[in-house]
Amino acid sequence: MEIDSDFIGVKQAKKFYDDFAGELDAADEVMIDFSRVKRVDLSIVQVIIAAGREARGSGKMIKLKGVSDTIKKQMHICGLKT
Amino acid sequence: MGQTDILNVFMGEAREIIASLESDIVNLEENPRDETIINGVFRSFHTLKGSSGIVGLTDVYEFTHRVENLIDEVRSGKLSIHDALIDVVLESIDWVKTEIFGSEEKKSDHDEKRADLLNRITHILGKTTVTPQKKEQEQKSRQDIHHGLRYYHIKARFREDIFEFGIDPLILMEDLAGLGEVIARRADKKKLPPFKDFDPEKCYLGWDIVLKSDQPIDKIKAVFLFVEDDNEIDIRDVTFDFYKNEELDVAADEIKIGEIMVKKGILTEDELEEVIAFQDDVNKKLGNIIVDKGYATEEQINDALKDQEKLKKKIETTTIRVDTVKLDNLMNLLGEIVIGQSALVRIAEEMEEESGFKLKNALYALDRTTREFQGQIMSIRMIPVGPTFEQFKRFVRDSSHSLGKDIRLIIEGGETELDKTVIEKIGDPLKHMIRNSIDHGIESPRDREAAGKSAQGTIVLKAYHQEGNVYIEIIDDGKGINVDRVREKAIAVGLAKPDDDLSREKILSFLFMPGFSTAEKVGDLSGRGVGMDVVRTNIEGLRGNVEIRSKEGQGTTMRLKLPLTLAIIDGMLVNIGNYIYIIPLLSVVESIRPKQDGIKTVEGKGEVIQVRGEYVSLVRLYDIFKIESRCHDPWEGLVVIVESNASRIGLLVDDLVGQQQIVIKSLDNFITASRAVSGAAILGDGRVALIIDVFGLIEELGNR
Numbered sequence: 001m002e003i004d005s006d007f008i009g010v011k012q013a014k015k016f017y018d019d020f021a022g023e024l025d026a027a028d029e030v031m032i033d034f035s036r037v038k039r040v041d042l043s044i045v046q047v048i049i050a051a052g053r054e055a056r057g058s059g060k061m062i063k064l065k066g067v068s069d070t071i072k073k074q075m076h077i078c079g080l081k082t
Numbered sequence: 083m084g085q086t087d088i089l090n091v092f093m094g095e096a097r098e099i100i101a102s103l104e105s106d107i108v109n110l111e112e113n114p115r116d117e118t119i120i121n122g123v124f125r126s127f128h129t130l131k132g133s134s135g136i137v138g139l140t141d142v143y144e145f146t147h148r149v150e151n152l153i154d155e156v157r158s159g160k161l162s163i164h165d166a167l168i169d170v171v172l173e174s175i176d177w178v179k180t181e182i183f184g185s186e187e188k189k190s191d192h193d194e195k196r197a198d199l200l201n202r203i204t205h206i207l208g209k210t211t212v213t214p215q216k217k218e219q220e221q222k223s224r225q226d227i228h229h230g231l232r233y234y235h236i237k238a239r240f241r242e243d244i245f246e247f248g249i250d251p252l253i254l255m256e257d258l259a260g261l262g263e264v265i266a267r268r269a270d271k272k273k274l275p276p277f278k279d280f281d282p283e284k285c286y287l288g289w290d291i292v293l294k295s296d297q298p299i300d301k302i303k304a305v306f307l308f309v310e311d312d313n314e315i316d317i318r319d320v321t322f323d324f325y326k327n328e329e330l331d332v333a334a335d336e337i338k339i340g341e342i343m344v345k346k347g348i349l350t351e352d353e354l355e356e357v358i359a360f361q362d363d364v365n366k367k368l369g370n371i372i373v374d375k376g377y378a379t380e381e382q383i384n385d386a387l388k389d390q391e392k393l394k395k396k397i398e399t400t401t402i403r404v405d406t407v408k409l410d411n412l413m414n415l416l417g418e419i420v421i422g423q424s425a426l427v428r429i430a431e432e433m434e435e436e437s438g439f440k441l442k443n444a445l446y447a448l449d450r451t452t453r454e455f456q457g458q459i460m461s462i463r464m465i466p467v468g469p470t471f472e473q474f475k476r477f478v479r480d481s482s483h484s485l486g487k488d489i490r491l492i493i494e495g496g497e498t499e500l501d502k503t504v505i506e507k508i509g510d511p512l513k514h515m516i517r518n519s520i521d522h523g524i525e526s527p528r529d530r531e532a533a534g535k536s537a538q539g540t541i542v543l544k545a546y547h548q549e550g551n552v553y554i555e556i557i558d559d560g561k562g563i564n565v566d567r568v569r570e571k572a573i574a575v576g577l578a579k580p581d582d583d584l585s586r587e588k589i590l591s592f593l594f595m596p597g598f599s600t601a602e603k604v605g606d607l608s609g610r611g612v613g614m615d616v617v618r619t620n621i622e623g624l625r626g627n628v629e630i631r632s633k634e635g636q637g638t639t640m641r642l643k644l645p646l647t648l649a650i651i652d653g654m655l656v657n658i659g660n661y662i663y664i665i666p667l668l669s670v671v672e673s674i675r676p677k678q679d680g681i682k683t684v685e686g687k688g689e690v691i692q693v694r695g696e697y698v699s700l701v702r703l704y705d706i707f708k709i710e711s712r713c714h715d716p717w718e719g720l721v722v723i724v725e726s727n728a729s730r731i732g733l734l735v736d737d738l739v740g741q742q743q744i745v746i747k748s749l750d751n752f753i754t755a756s757r758a759v760s761g762a763a764i765l766g767d768g769r770v771a772l773i774i775d776v777f778g779l780i781e782e783l784g785n786r
Contacts, residue, residue, distance in 0.1 A: 043285075
């Protein structure tokens with residue numbers, strides 16, 4: 001799953017969530033490419049956290065690629081271990 | 083909180099810590115292996131160190147740091163408790179007391195004392211060195227203090243629709259992190275729903291953060307300026323707590339159920355860790371996860387939840403410091419209510435029967451509420467006597483050592499509560515009475531053994547409630563008082579005549595007279611005869627009394643009787659002419675209508691009245707107060723027999739009006755200098771009634 005924007009936030013959160021859910025349904029492993037993204041907002045991090053729980057619960061895996069330092073710090077603030 | 087406020091808080095806290103330390107050190111001397119006491123002493127020094135640093139008392143900080151090191155060595159088993167250590171710690175506490183509270187004059191040899199104490203501590207510590215890691219930690223925290231760094235606990239919970247307002251809570255958290263160092267952070271994910279139920283446009287996360295920052299709290303609050311009104315934002319300066327607890331748990335207001343389960347032995351630490359990690363992944367309560375995994379039963383979880391509730395209540399029940407002036411104002415207002423009630427009762431009595439009856443019933447119900455209200459206010463002012471008593475442990479230790487005696491102080495009933503004002507004022511009288519016991523009561527170890535007693539003497543300081551009063555007893559197992567010697571001295575100084583028939587209690591009461599002392603020599607502590615009369619005056623000033631009982635060879639008991647409160651008494655209202663006077667019910671023995679032949683005149687004593695075979699001095703109150711009376715002959719009026727300090731007199735009044743609760747109003751000295759009056763009260767009809775001070779009256783009569 002690729003994100004083609006340097007910022008994603010609440011306005012894109014619904015689409016992000018729907019795409020994520022679709023990918024998670026279709027495969028046992030989901031890869032999200034954050035290479036072009038410089039930062040996100042809380043709505044996106046929340047989706048990632050919830051998706052992570054769902055994946056673990058059903059034995060699936062989520063991988064994040066090209067995560068910037070900024071986004072790593074943001075995830076760390078939200079208690080997400082990267 | 084301004085700097086002055088912080089300093090005031092520190093001073094109050096330091097006083098409490100120092101008082102507790104003195105008592106603990108003396109206890110430690112008696113129980114040198116008691117780890118609870120050792121840990122308590124260490125924590126006290128640690129807190130004192132941290133707090134003094136925060137308010138900028140660097141000398142105190144560095145000094146207590148050294149003492150803390152000493153105690154740490156005891157705590158780790160590298161040093162044992164011994165006399166030199168106890169002495170240096172107690173003297174160190176004295177140095178800290180002088181440094182924090184002492185005047186400039188008292189600090190004249192302060193630096194030499196400090197150097198001496200530090201040398202002795204170094205000597206005791208020997209070659210014990212501080213590890214490099216510890217040193218670094220200490221340097222860091224010292225720097226923190228010097229740079230004015232503070233610790234803030236921030237709790238942030240946001241409304242679900244916050245994104246609609248264009249606010250990203252994550253930015254707020256990033257801004258917050260920019261103001262200092264995040265010591266601890268926990269993202270609260272409890273509200274996060276399962277993925278299939280998830281609404282990506284809602285906010286589910288909250289945070290609990292501990293931030294170390296050199297910024298004032300206003301700067302921290304400013305981060306949340308635009309969200310604080312509609313969201314749950316709580317920011318507290320927890321710098322003091324941080325130094326007390328060393329580590330501040332992010333969710334400091336929660337006792338976690340998992341910890342309770344581990345403490346009870348139902349879960350192991352590893353199992354708890356596993357469950358918590360699992361909880362992070364699934365949106366389930368910890369208790370449910372524990373049951374699902376088979377680590378505990380539902381019943382065990384429910385019991386733990388009940389324990390958690392109890393602990394939460396304990397944590398939530400915080401104490402607050404209340405200005406006693408505010409409490410006094412509350413009592414005054416209550417007093418006005420009591421007066422208003424009395425007025426309404428009078429009106430009810432003048433009303434026609436049915437309405438008057440209804441009003442009286444309503445007033446009785448109101449009276450019950452008022453009394454309960456009064457009880458609640460009084461209870462706020464009530465504090466246990468224990469901490470006051472504990473302070474005497476050090477005094478007994480030091481005083482007995484200086485006299486070469488071995489005496490221990492046992493405290494009983496420390497949980498007994500007394501009005502704060504009374505507690506503050508009984509300290510000195512109690513100290514003097516204990517001093518007397520040490521100096522004149524308890525014998526030297528050699529004399530005690532010769533008398534078949536143990537070498538160590540005992541003083542018991544005991545407090546208890548009885549019939550609406552508080553009793554405090556100082557009981558020693560010393561040599562007791564030689565009543566014959568007291569009687570001889572009383573005769574010698576003219577307080578009694580050789581042929582006077584004096585009861586034992588009366589003879590012992592002479593010990594409270596000014597200048598009276600049967601001590602063979604004046605000691606360092608007492609024997610000058612200037613103490614016990616002041617003791618009695620102080621106690622009587624608190625509307626209490628003190629009596630002595632003694633058995634030669636066995637010991638002496640001094641018993642103080644004190645009212646629960648100084649503000650309200652039960653009073654007997656009496657009529658003298660057009661005036662109402664109030665006699666405190668505590669002083670009243672009985673009231674009688676004497677027969678004519680029961681009144682006699684005795685040379686040197688004046689008029690006396692016979693009461694149950696005993697002759698009691700008759701006091702014509704109209705004469706004392708220079709007012710008109712209806713009854714000049716005692717058999718036409720009423721004689722109220724009152725007692726104070728083992729002395730009884732009969733007060734002639736016209737009639738008895740009634741009995742009621744009285745709210746005492748103080749009288750300034752320019753209104754009356756008479757010791758026969760202790761205050762006044764406003765009655766229901768608005769009249770002012772003077773309250774008779776029985777002790778003062780007896781004293782005044784004695785001086786005539």
